Each structure stands twice: as C-alpha cells, then as structure tokens.
Amino acid sequence: MSKKPNATGAVAHWHLDCRIESELPEDNIVGTRFLINVLCGAFALAGLLFAGWLGYLDLSTRHQTRDWEQRINDNRAEVRDIQRMQRDYAVEAAKIDEAYKLIRPPFFVSGFIANVGRSRPAQLVIDVIEWNDLTIIMRGTIHEKSERASLLLGNYVKALEKDEAMTPIFRQIRLTGFDRGSTGDVINFEIAFYLKGPPKS
Amino acid sequence: MNPQLAGLLTLIRRYPFAATCILLMLGSGGGAYFLSDDIDVQEAARIDRAKEGEAMLDLLVGGSTQRQELAAVHEATRRIDDNLIIEANLADNNWYFYKFEEQTKARLLELHPQSSPTSDGTTLYRRVPYSLRISGSYEQVAAYLLALETGPRLANITSFGYSRRERDSPGGIVLDLTLELLGKK
Numbered sequence: 001m002s003k004k005p006n007a008t009g010a011v012a013h014w015h016l017d018c019r020i021e022s023e024l025p026e027d028n029i030v031g032t033r034f035l036i037n038v039l040c041g042a043f044a045l046a047g048l049l050f051a052g053w054l055g056y057l058d059l060s061t062r063h064q065t066r067d068w069e070q071r072i073n074d075n076r077a078e079v080r081d082i083q084r085m086q087r088d089y090a091v092e093a094a095k096i097d098e099a100y101k102l103i104r105p106p107f108f109v110s111g112f113i114a115n116v117g118r119s120r121p122a123q124l125v126i127d128v129i130e131w132n133d134l135t136i137i138m139r140g141t142i143h144e145k146s147e148r149a150s151l152l153l154g155n156y157v158k159a160l161e162k163d164e165a166m167t168p169i170f171r172q173i174r175l176t177g178f179d180r181g182s183t184g185d186v187i188n189f190e191i192a193f194y195l196k197g198p199p200k201s
Numbered sequence: 202m203n204p205q206l207a208g209l210l211t212l213i214r215r216y217p218f219a220a221t222c223i224l225l226m227l228g229s230g231g232g233a234y235f236l237s238d239d240i241d242v243q244e245a246a247r248i249d250r251a252k253e254g255e256a257m258l259d260l261l262v263g264g265s266t267q268r269q270e271l272a273a274v275h276e277a278t279r280r281i282d283d284n285l286i287i288e289a290n291l292a293d294n295n296w297y298f299y300k301f302e303e304q305t306k307a308r309l310l311e312l313h314p315q316s317s318p319t320s321d322g323t324t325l326y327r328r329v330p331y332s333l334r335i336s337g338s339y340e341q342v343a344a345y346l347l348a349l350e351t352g353p354r355l356a357n358i359t360s361f362g363y364s365r366r367e368r369d370s371p372g373g374i375v376l377d378l379t380l381e382l383l384g385k386k
Contacts, residue, residue, distance in 0.1 A: 033215075033216065036216055036219045037216065037218045037219050037222070039219075040216075040218070040219040040222035040223055040226070041218070041219075041222050043222065043226050044221075044222035044223070044225040044226045044229070047225065047226040047228075047229030047230060047233070048225060048229050050229065050233055051228075051229040051230075051232040051233045051236065054232070054233050054236035054237055054240060055232070055236055057236075057240050058236050058239055058240050058243060061240060061243040061244055061246075061247050062243055064247050064250075064251075065243065065246050065247045065250050068247070068250035068251055068253070068254040069250055071254055071257070072250070072253060072254055072257055075257055075261060078261060078264065079257055079260055079261070081264075082260050082261070082263075082264045082267055083260075085264075085267050085268065085271050086267065088271055088275075089267070089270060089271050089274055092271070092274040092275060092277075092278045093274055095278050095281070095325060096274065096277055096278060096281065098323050098325055098326060099281050099325075099326055099355060099383055101323075102323060102326055102328055102357075102381075102383060103326075103328065103355045103356070103357045103381060103382075103383045104357065105350070105356075105357045105358060108350055109346055109350065109358050109361055110343060110346040110347040110350050110351075113343060113346070113363065114343065117339070125365075126363075126365070127364060127365050128362070128363065128364045128365075129361070129362070129363035129364075130361075130362045130363070131360050131361050131362070132360070
C-alpha cells in the first residue's frame, strides 16, 4: 500500500484518509516477515545440521569404542595364552643365555686347526701350536732356502689374514720368528695369531 | 506484566516461525557445545581402545610364531638339561671322553677332572673343568677335537697345545687340552 500523503499539503483530497498504517499488510515484493523467517529458518537448519553431525560423530566414536572393546574381550583368552607363552619364552631364553654366557667358546679350535692346515704350503711343517691367553703361537720348520722360505711364509701369512674364516676371530696375524738355524736349508719360523676380544676367564 | 516481556511476547506472536527457529538454534547450540566436549572424551577413549586392540591383533598375528619359537626354545633347553654333567658322577663323565676315543681311534692318554670355579655367578649351571691329553694321527686327533666341540655336552676349550711327536710315532700328534663342560649346579 502506498504511503499516506500529507493531508495538509497543497493537493486536494476527495475524502479523509482513515487507514491505520501499522495494521496494514506490507506491500513489499519481499516482505520483512518473510526475510526474518527465512534467515531464522536457515540458521536454525544450519544449527540442527551441525548438532546432528556432532551427534553422529559422537555415536560413531562410541560405536567404534564398543567395537574395539568387543574384539578385545573376544580375544582375551587367546591373548592371555600368548602372554603366558611369552613369559615362558623369556624364562627359557634366560636359561640358554646363562649357559651360553658360561660356556661360549671364543672360537672353534677344530675349525682353526683345519683352516691352518688347509692353506699350509707343502714345504711347511707345523711342529707346535699353543694357545696362551689372547695369542696363539704356531711354530714349525720350512725346508727351503732363506729367500724362498721368506717368500713362502710371507704369502702364507697374507693368505691367513685374508681367510674369511680367520678374520672374524683374529685382529692380527704376524710372522714373529724367522731363524735360519745351523744348516741354512731348514728355517725355523713362528707365526702369532692375536685374538680379538677380552682375555678368556 | 513487564513491558519488555510483553513486547517479546508480541514479537513471538507476530513471528511464531522465527521464534521457533531461534529456540531451535539455541537448543542446537547448547547441544553442539555439550556434544563437542563429549566427542573429545569419546575420541580419547576410542584411541586408547584402538591402540590396545591393535596391539592385541599384532600379538594374535604373532601367536603361531610364538608357539613355534617356544617349542624350539623348550627343545633347546631340554637338550642342554639332558646333557648337563654332574660333577660328582665321575664314571659317567669319564665315559663321555672315552666314548669319543672309541669313535675316532685317537688315544686318550690322560684325563684329569679339576675343581670347579666357585664364582660362576649363576644359579642353574656350573663349569666343570678337565684337562686331557690325546694322541694319534692328525685325522684322529682332529676328529676327536671336533667330536668334543660339537658333541651333545656343551664344552668350552680354554687352552690347547698341539705338537708333533715324531719320536713316539711317525706322523703322530699330541694334543693337550683344558676345557670346561657345562654342569648341573
């Protein structure tokens, strides 16, 4: 409805305007009431959706928790059984560790002697092998002239040092003695094998 | 009636839909506030349970392996226990060394049990030391040594001396050994 014109204005009126404006319906294309309702409705819908989503999250979390609890309860007996096995395993493993700690050989003597013999040149005769604390001393003779003997022994020691079976056991292998003796054709030699690790108890 | 309340009631009467929507909004807001707090609590509980559950699943997956490993370790300890020597049982202990003499044809020239060290620091086992002298050909002595080191009783050779004895027997070798066998405490 159009606004009430000024009754005291210059324009003449053909009758008195008796409308009560506050009670007249709006004549806007989009009414205020509609806008208020739409805004409030939209916010209310958004609020409901948000609360609903939170509710869904809450329920879903509770459901997942219950699901895990169910699975844990279902397998509790088996878990107890496995835990008992683990305890048994620890006890038994401790026994083996204790035995190993007491009786652990630093190396296999049979393997060492076999390795020494395997790479030995034919001219070389081993007379004595002795193990004293961290060193193994090997003494022997070689029936060769000094020059040839020194070459053979040098190569033998190098071969021993490169031997894959020896390197984990010994930190060093050295020719520690070389004696021509009385004749000159027989050379006495001494090779020392220095063990890795602490001295044996 | 309070004029402000009266005005509010007029507004509610004038906009009943909007008023309902505002009420719903307030309800939703309050609900969301409480739910968001509860979600934090529930999420913490879920994470705890999930961790516990995942650990349980890992444990269950390894269960069969655990069973096999336990059987293997039982078997190993049984073998150790079955082959522990008793220091006082001299005949049985000596028999162990003479048994290899027969198998390898090496000659066990000397066999001397020695007294056990007192401070092993273990409750289950003790070391029982022996000194022995073996003679024979290289093959025989090497076979004896191998039999001792790989035999059923756990042995640790603590020193050895290996020497040729051409005077006694051509090609002969004498091996002096001191070793420890694992014994029962």
